[in-house]
Amino acid sequence: MSIDPINSQRAPEPVGLYPHARREGNLLFLSGVGPRERGTKKIPGVELDEAGNIVSYDIETQCHSVFRNIRYILEEAGSSWEDIVDVTVFLTNMKADFPVYNRIYAEYFKDNLPCRTTLGITALPTPIAIELKVIARIK
Secondary structure, three states, X not given: OEOOOXXXXXXXXXXXXXXXXXXXXXXXXXXXXXXXXXXXXXXXXXXXXXXXXXXXXXXXXXXXXXHHHHHHHHHHHOOOHHHEEEEEEEEOOHHHHHHHHHHHHHHHOOOOOOEEEEEEOOOOOOOOOEEEEEEEEOO
């Protein structure tokens, strides 16, 4: 059974034509989630120059923000952090950011061990350093 797209009122607005999530049967598929904040163009942990280029960023701050946004979407969809079964992570600077990301990930997922894939990529659609794609069970 498929239901309508799910859009959170707490997570940041999508930057394109896609929902925050879709349900298919007992699975919830989240679109890529970054660290932006709802209702603003502010990106936690990112300093931009006047042209919109990244001057500096704090991967730890971005990780916490991404995980918070995922939790918002899961909760509003009727799922939970403990129901996550698969995580795909996109990092724009694998060499520098993976150790910090991996440490923070372990804090959030110590009681739930979903499958995980981490990819190093050259860029994301907005000036962010991390994005997660998640699949979770839904009741």
